[in-house]
Amino acid sequence: MPAEGTRMAGLWEREVGRLRPKRFADSVRASEDFVNSLGIQKRLREHRGCVNTISFNSTGSLLLSGSDDRTVVLWDWEAARPALQIHTGHENNVLHAQFMPLSDDRSIVTCGADGEVRYVQIEEGGRAVVDQVVETEYAVHRLAVEPGSPHTFYSAGQDGSVWRFDLRGKQSKELLKVGVIYDDGVNDALDLYAIAVDPRNPYRVAVSGSDEFVRLYDTRKYLHGDFGCPIDYFCPPGLITKNQDGITGLAFSQTGEILASYSCDNIYLFEREHGLHFNDFKVGVMPLYGDGVGAALPLYKDKLPEPRSFVGHRNKQTVKGVNFLGPNCDYVASGSDCGHVFVWRKKDGVLMRAMKGDKRIVNCVEQHPSEIVVASSGIATDVKIWAPGDCDPSTIDLDETQLKYVHCNAE
Structure with missing residues (x-):
């Protein structure tokens, strides 16, 4: 034995x-063998623009991608061929696309740089019926599907709006507008880049955008017509009042942890005890600026617990996502401005791999729901499929010296 x-x-x-x-x-x-054995095994080529979004269906048999070419493609990724290509009707880049759960993979939602959210129904024979669900004046960057629901999903837009959609009646409702209220009474809406739903509690929705805070909401307060502030805020103590570049990506773990990818900074892992309200800092509806409510908070930043950070990648030039890998969210993964896929061990933040995934920039990294397979995409027009096996020569890892060079030259 x-x-x-x-x-x-x-x-x-x-x-x-x-x-x-x-x-x-x-x-x-x-296991670490899973991470160390990954190499590019397939390249999916059909799009004619940057691939901004990728996601597997619930069984992992199909991969969905969306692109600057304004189409979405359903891939038979094992055969490395498109099963169906759909013209979405978006007038600008498709920024995010998702399968709706329990829909037999016939229901897809998309959002784009044109400010539209669209609903795609795939009929027998492959005919796609596309409807516009809502149109706003600014780009809609991200969607979040309610776990286990074939009908309900959310969107986050560059005008600070969070919308809730119910496909049963094609109903849409603007739940809230996320903004910063300054001492002079001016209310500036945040540019929202990310939204995520807690898999354990579909009423807990996290959003982030052009300031330093992850805001956690209980949507029941809005659905029932009550005014509600975030139930908590999250931010590394050292970035309070200092980060001006915002947060581009969010992800929930199976246990409710929140990953946040900061532009021009690191990725951070927040647990419940990192919340500002949890630590008795009542931010309320006012920002942590000027002389208003919460202005004294920076004086007490040293009392806040530090979240774990994941260091080495660069997130400056594009809007990047962030994700967990492994059946128990054992690893953290992200793309980078240097064109590599970065994978860290979650428990201690150790960088395990930095694999070449694009000639320029990697934006998306997604894991298959059950197999040892990962997909990535970025500025290139193809989607890479990573699995155990002999590595493509272009996937050679960065060594420690090269990582330091990339890090320093991106400052």
């Missing part, structure tokens, strides 16, 4: 029936 705890021991236990298939698959995907 192989030594206990080794990869060969896991294989042996699986072969003799002592390890259930699900547990075996999870243990492999959670």
